[in-house]
Amino acid sequence: MKILVLMKQVANKDAILRINKDATWIEEGDLSHEVNESDGYALEEALRLKEKGGSGEVVVVSMGPQRVKAVIKDALARGADRAIHILRDNLSQLTPFVAASTIAEAVRAENADLILTGLQSDDHGFAQTGVILAELMNLPHATIVIEVDASGENLRVKRELESGWYQWYSMPKPALLTIQSGISQIRYATLKGIMAAKKKEIREVAAATDDAGQASQRITKIYFPQKSKQTQFLGDGDAKKGAAQLAEKLRTEARII
Amino acid sequence: MSDGILVFAEHRAGAFNKTTFEAIAAAQGLGAEIKKGVTAVVLGAGMSDLANEIAAYKVEKVIYADNEKLAEYTPDGYADAMERVVRAADPQLVVMPHTYLVRDFAPKLAARFKKDLISDCLRAQATNGQVVFSRRIFLGKMDADVVAGDDAPVFATFQSGAYRSEQAEKGSAAAEVETMAVEVGAVRMQPEPAFQEVKQAVDLTKADVIIAVGRGIKGQENLALVESLAQALGGEVAASRPICDAGWLPIDRQIGSSGQTVAPKLYIALGISGAIQHLVGMKNAGTIVAVNKDAEAPIFDIADYGIVGDLFEVIPVLTEEVKKLKG
Numbered sequence: 414m415k416i417l418v419l420m421k422q423v424a425n426k427d428a429i430l431r432i433n434k435d436a437t438w439i440e441e442g443d444l445s446h447e448v449n450e451s452d453g454y455a456l457e458e459a460l461r462l463k464e465k466g467g468s469g470e471v472v473v474v475s476m477g478p479q480r481v482k483a484v485i486k487d488a489l490a491r492g493a494d495r496a497i498h499i500l501r502d503n504l505s506q507l508t509p510f511v512a513a514s515t516i517a518e519a520v521r522a523e524n525a526d527l528i529l530t531g532l533q534s535d536d537h538g539f540a541q542t543g544v545i546l547a548e549l550m551n552l553p554h555a556t557i558v559i560e561v562d563a564s565g566e567n568l569r570v571k572r573e574l575e576s577g578w579y580q581w582y583s584m585p586k587p588a589l590l591t592i593q594s595g596i597s598q599i600r601y602a603t604l605k606g607i608m609a610a611k612k613k614e615i616r617e618v619a620a621a622t623d624d625a626g627q628a629s630q631r632i633t634k635i636y637f638p639q640k641s642k643q644t645q646f647l648g649d650g651d652a653k654k655g656a657a658q659l660a661e662k663l664r665t666e667a668r669i670i
Numbered sequence: 671m672s673d674g675i676l677v678f679a680e681h682r683a684g685a686f687n688k689t690t691f692e693a694i695a696a697a698q699g700l701g702a703e704i705k706k707g708v709t710a711v712v713l714g715a716g717m718s719d720l721a722n723e724i725a726a727y728k729v730e731k732v733i734y735a736d737n738e739k740l741a742e743y744t745p746d747g748y749a750d751a752m753e754r755v756v757r758a759a760d761p762q763l764v765v766m767p768h769t770y771l772v773r774d775f776a777p778k779l780a781a782r783f784k785k786d787l788i789s790d791c792l793r794a795q796a797t798n799g800q801v802v803f804s805r806r807i808f809l810g811k812m813d814a815d816v817v818a819g820d821d822a823p824v825f826a827t828f829q830s831g832a833y834r835s836e837q838a839e840k841g842s843a844a845a846e847v848e849t850m851a852v853e854v855g856a857v858r859m860q861p862e863p864a865f866q867e868v869k870q871a872v873d874l875t876k877a878d879v880i881i882a883v884g885r886g887i888k889g890q891e892n893l894a895l896v897e898s899l900a901q902a903l904g905g906e907v908a909a910s911r912p913i914c915d916a917g918w919l920p921i922d923r924q925i926g927s928s929g930q931t932v933a934p935k936l937y938i939a940l941g942i943s944g945a946i947q948h949l950v951g952m953k954n955a956g957t958i959v960a961v962n963k964d965a966e967a968p969i970f971d972i973a974d975y976g977i978v979g980d981l982f983e984v985i986p987v988l989t990e991e992v993k994k995l996k997g
């Protein structure tokens with residue numbers, strides 16, 4: 414089975430975000446990046462499906478500037494067989510329809526049996542790229558998937574629904590699934606894997622550059638959310654002092670102790 | 671010419687969910703601002719009763735799209751039916767609740783119009799006829815104002831809780847229900863009945879005090895610290911999703927949209943950023959305490975008490991102080 418995995422590079426979760434000069438995105442210059450959380454689980458699931466099937470290929474697809482090579486190399490070190498890097502400089506105003514269209518063009522000829530994506534990106538949080546890609550490639554899809562059974566003729570997948578409900582779906586292959594984090598435990602890259610990755614193919618593809626006209630949405634401004642609650646901040650930057658004050662507040666004000 | 675607002679009414683097991691009425695409130699509010707009428711859409715098979723229920727709300731019309739393939743939700747069936755309705759009604763704006771079901775089919779629907787969704791919006795405001803949508807980005811750390819391109823229709827989804835369902839206005843008389851026999855093509859997905867996992871081993875809804883940890887705890891070995899604080903306070907340990915995903919705590923200790931929803935007297939969030947999917951599970955707690963080294967972490971938005979600092983400094987001191995006060 415040939416499995417494509419879409420992996421996006423996003424700002425590190427612990428990074429301190431600063432707003433850029435024209436307030437349309439964050440300052441990216443000195444930002445540290447990491448792989449989008451659910452995409453890491455999508456890769457793990459792809460590797461496991463290949464192992465269970467006994468044969469096949471896992472191809473990582475990432476779109477972005479040169480820095481996304483870090484995500485690609487890490488995926489190759491964990492066991493992906495090769496990669497497609499769709500070169501694209503600025504992702505900040507990239508809409509999911511344009512993103513999915515660009516990815517569709519780059520991967521169509523692969524004729525994969527399965528495409529896995531994360532369920533949403535941690536930066537834009539559109540939750541759409543995978544589903545739109547499925548539509549553009551005329552594939553059936555399922556979202557928020559937490560278990561995959563690819564052993565039969567048809568795929569059988571378990572979807573998470575709201576408030577503790579689940580549902581199994583069957584569909585023919587090829588198909589596209591958006592993966593929820595926690596589907597399985599993610600493996601680490603081994604030293605052997607890191608060495609092997611150096612020999613693996615990373616194919617660069619140029620993305621169509623002028624697609625601004627197609628965008629169906631545009632960010633005009635970003636800003637820190639307005640606080641809705643009056644928070645009493647304790648300790649004044651001194652965590653230990655804050656802790657002592659908190660214990661006192663829990664007794665005198667909140668009356669919990 | 672494209673005109674008016676279409677609002678998608680979602681139902682499951684014969685009932686509309688609360689977010690549907692929130693979406694209606696959002697559509698009505700926007701309709702009043704841009705002076706456009708609201709039409710509601712219900713999809714189903716032999717479910718005209720449900721359409722009549724929506725007709726009691728202040729809408730110009732209810733379109734009830736009927737096809738036996740819509741008896742159960744599938745993305746293929748819903749995308750086909752909604753596409754037919756949107757093409758027939760030719761609205762300026764399509765409003766939907768940002769539920770798991772909408773996330774599953776609406777991007778597909780929008781793609782048929784060569785578009786995407788302005789998804790998971792918190793607010794929408796019209797100035798000079800131009801609607802500005804606000805949505806949260808970076809897992810709740812920032813807001814973005816977004817405007818749509820020129821072509822209709824614009825597809826927008828609203829986050830659960832962004833509008834209040836009670837604000838959905840009832841009409842003075844029942845609106846007209848137009849039944850539309852929609853065509854639905856081949857449906858490739860076969861759903862099995864929805865189910866719930868076996869009863870949770872731990873029922874956190876009964877706990878008065880919950881000490882919740884997030885990724886800030888760094889490693890499983892540090893959970894002992896949290897347990898000793900929980901013991902001192904007589905509370906239960908809970909966690910954000912990544913902690914349970916990593917297997918550091920069992921899933922029945924997860925709080926949030928895909929975990930448990932709790933409302934204890936005291937909720938202490940340690941190293942949790944405060945993504946919306948976590949907040950929906952705990953925002954009704956009596957007293958909320960947040961400890962986070964990032965002063966901009968969204969968890970502080972809903973905290974009564976906050977400590978900006980390292981949880982590894984806070985927890986031991988807090989545990990000792992609590993023990994002392996409890997004697």
Ligand SMILES: Cc1cc2nc3c(=O)[nH]c(=O)nc-3n(C[C@H](O)[C@H](O)[C@H](O)COP(=O)(O)OP(=O)(O)OC[C@H]3O[C@@H](n4cnc5c(N)ncnc54)[C@H](O)[C@@H]3O)c2cc1C
Nearest residue numbers: 884885886910911926927928929941942943947948963981
């Ligand atoms: C469909 C869907 C369903 C979801 N369901 C849930 C759910 O049910 N429950 C849930 O929790 N999430 C859920 N999520 C995930 C959610 O979006 C967030 O990714 C998750 O809640 C983040 O967890 P966190 O706050 O622990 O981690 P992070 O967002 O990584 O935050 C860690 C925080 O710890 C702070 N920190 C780091 N080190 C320290 C230190 N030494 N001292 C103090 N602070 C420190 C950081 O500043 C940061 O704010 C869901 C997501 C989706 C898309």
Ligand SMILES: Nc1ncnc2c1ncn2[C@@H]1O[C@H](COP(=O)(O)O)[C@@H](O)[C@H]1O
Nearest residue numbers: 419420476530531533534539540541542
């Ligand atoms: N630039 C990109 N490169 C690779 N994959 C992407 C990219 N953008 C989005 N994706 C995939 O699409 C998923 C959903 O993203 P989004 O629609 O932005 O929430 C992500 O989890 C990724 O798997």
